[in-house]
Amino acid sequence: MNANKIPDIIIGRLPIYLRALQRMADKGVQTTSSQELGERVGISAAQIRKDISQFGEFGKQGTGYRISFLIDKLREIMKIDRIWDVAIVGAGDMGHALARYQGFVNRGFRVAMVFDNDQAKVGQQIGDFTIKDISGMIEEIQQAGVKVAMLTVPAPAAQGTAEMLVKAGVKAILNYAPISLNVPEDVRVQHIDPATHLQRMTYYL
Amino acid sequence: MNANKIPDIIIGRLPIYLRALQRMADKGVQTTSSQELGERVGISAAQIRKDISQFGEFGKQGTGYRISFLIDKLREIMKIDRIWDVAIVGAGDMGHALARYQGFVNRGFRVAMVFDNDQAKVGQQIGDFTIKDISGMIEEIQQAGVKVAMLTVPAPAAQGTAEMLVKAGVKAILNYAPISLNVPEDVRVQHIDPATHLQRMTYYL
Numbered sequence: 001m002n003a004n005k006i007p008d009i010i011i012g013r014l015p016i017y018l019r020a021l022q023r024m025a026d027k028g029v030q031t032t033s034s035q036e037l038g039e040r041v042g043i044s045a046a047q048i049r050k051d052i053s054q055f056g057e058f059g060k061q062g063t064g065y066r067i068s069f070l071i072d073k074l075r076e077i078m079k080i081d082r083i084w085d086v087a088i089v090g091a092g093d094m095g096h097a098l099a100r101y102q103g104f105v106n107r108g109f110r111v112a113m114v115f116d117n118d119q120a121k122v123g124q125q126i127g128d129f130t131i132k133d134i135s136g137m138i139e140e141i142q143q144a145g146v147k148v149a150m151l152t153v154p155a156p157a158a159q160g161t162a163e164m165l166v167k168a169g170v171k172a173i174l175n176y177a178p179i180s181l182n183v184p185e186d187v188r189v190q191h192i193d194p195a196t197h198l199q200r201m202t203y204y205l
Numbered sequence: 206m207n208a209n210k211i212p213d214i215i216i217g218r219l220p221i222y223l224r225a226l227q228r229m230a231d232k233g234v235q236t237t238s239s240q241e242l243g244e245r246v247g248i249s250a251a252q253i254r255k256d257i258s259q260f261g262e263f264g265k266q267g268t269g270y271r272i273s274f275l276i277d278k279l280r281e282i283m284k285i286d287r288i289w290d291v292a293i294v295g296a297g298d299m300g301h302a303l304a305r306y307q308g309f310v311n312r313g314f315r316v317a318m319v320f321d322n323d324q325a326k327v328g329q330q331i332g333d334f335t336i337k338d339i340s341g342m343i344e345e346i347q348q349a350g351v352k353v354a355m356l357t358v359p360a361p362a363a364q365g366t367a368e369m370l371v372k373a374g375v376k377a378i379l380n381y382a383p384i385s386l387n388v389p390e391d392v393r394v395q396h397i398d399p400a401t402h403l404q405r406m407t408y409y410l
Contacts, residue, residue, distance in 0.1 A: 008247040015404035019396075023385055042213040079407045086403070093302035098399060100298065102360060103383030107400040108407065147410055148403060155307065172406035174399060178308030180228055188406040191224075192399060194303060194379060195312040198291070198353060199220035201377035201393040202284045202313065205352055 010051045011078075016041050017048065018074045025067050033064035080108025087141055087170070089161055090152035091116035091124075091131045094176050098150055099126040112146060117157075134164075141168035150174045151181075162189075215256045216283075221246050222253065223279045230272050238269035285313025292346055292375070294366055295357035296321035296329075296336045299381050303355055304331040317351060322362075339369075346373035355379045356386075367394075 020040045024032055034045035034052075041048075052058055052065075058073050059065040075081045086109050088095050099114055114126055117134040124131050132140065141149075149170045153161050158177035165173060172188045175181055181189050225245045229237055239250035239257075246253075257263055257270075263278050264270040280286045291314050293300050304319055319331055322339040329336050337345065346354075354375045358366050363382035370378060377393045380386055386394050 007249065009249075009252070011408050012247075012405050014408070015401040018404065019398070019401060042217075044212065044214075047214070077408065078404050079410060080404055084403070084407060084410075093298050093305065097298035097302055101383070101399065103398060103400050107404070109400060109403055148406070150399065150403075171410055172403065174402050174406075178306070188409050190402040190406055192397070192402050193224070193308060194306065194355065194397060195308050195314060196220040196224060197379050197395045197397050198289070198314055198355075198377065199223065199283050199285055199312070200217050201379075201395055202289060202353070203216050203219070203282065204393050205284060205289075205376055 006054050010054060013041075013043065013051055014074055014078055016043075017052070018071065018078070021067050021071050021074070025071060029067060031064050031066055034059070037065075075108070078108070082108070084109050084148045085112035085144065085146045086110065087112060087137075087146050087149040087165075088114045088152060089116075089134070089137070089149055089165065090154075090157075090176075091118070091121050091126060092152060092154075094152040095150075096126050098152065099129055109148070112144065113140065134161075138164055138168040141165070141170060146170065148172045148174075150176065152176045155179045211259050215259060218246075218248065218252075218256055219279055219283055221248075222257070223276065223283070226272050226276050226279070230276060234272060236269050236271055237275075239264070242270075280313070283313070287313070289314050289353045290317035290349060290351045291315065292317060292342075292351050292354040292370075293319045293357060294321075294339070294342070294354055294370065295359075295362075295381075296323070296326050296331060297357060297359075299357040300355075301331050303357065304334055314353070317349065318345065339366075343369055343373040346370070346375060351375065353377045353379075355381065357381045360384045 020037060034048040038045040038048050055077050058070050088098050088111055091114050099111055114129045115132050115134045115137045121131050122133045147170055149165050151173055155177040158179055159181055162181045162183055166183055166187055175189055175191050183189055225242060239253040243250040243253050260282050263275050293303050293316060296319050304316055319334045320337050320339045320342045326336050327338045352375055354370050356378055360382045363384055364386055367378060367386045367388055371388055371392055380394055380396050388394055
């Protein structure tokens, strides 16, 4: 397996497969087929078999996939068989929502720190977190070795704040601002954007 | 063109293409190629050509795509050449963030109403909106003919609230709760989930 050779579009489908498999496991289902998985995620069985086979032989002809085994393998491939500390930058509505989000549990992530530049917010609590001053962010992230951040500052501040994160050594940024970020090639950015998700549904209306 | 024959996975890529094209247009770029577009979105040029050709011949061999034309076509295909009213259900942190989100402008959507079941919130303002009582939601959504909703209630309330939305005639639900919803086949659900987006990046770390 050579990580560099696997197209990003395939990597992007792995979390979708994992979520569907996890939901089946939660219901006590033990095995599945590429057909069944395909129906759940809206991707063809052939595509799923092809995607998964990029990483090894995880299923058997006729019996399909053992769900717990495939979950373990996918978590290993995506490197979420460990817990990544995540910094939230921007303690507005979205930062608050993320600091309290219950959906990270058992999925490879843990919010570790929350920053803002507003002195009225610094020192306040969001759930278990004390909002920290962004002026100390680069040093704190460096010291803690945090590699993952969620950027929830207003759009005009997003590029500058992303540059601070890059300086701090962050390599993966989930960007909530509706603008694109310029970052070095070794830093990944994912844009999370409700309009894109809505646009995917209106086609069918 | 037969809408039923186009795989959902292709439909899911159209908003990604549109966003990249829109950003090129914003910078004054007038034409692009499947290669250039592919580099921007991390999808192969061949895949992009294949996806777009499902809907007609929008590019020319050698000269590529005229961006404004392709944007118009994609907006037409996705039915966002109009404005869809959207209901937000759940006026917590996430509901507040969405009510104030600046990223819907020119993208086919407009927040039209915000509901909550908490009497302490009902009547309060979020930006331009007065939070309405969820007890009147089904009737209000029906009367307004709203077909699109963003569901930002806590996980335990999500299924029950989704059923109210279905009763009200909503056909597209963007689900922020970290659980899966059971809805009739003619209702689309998209799950928006930061963990899935983060998982897509850790592979590369």
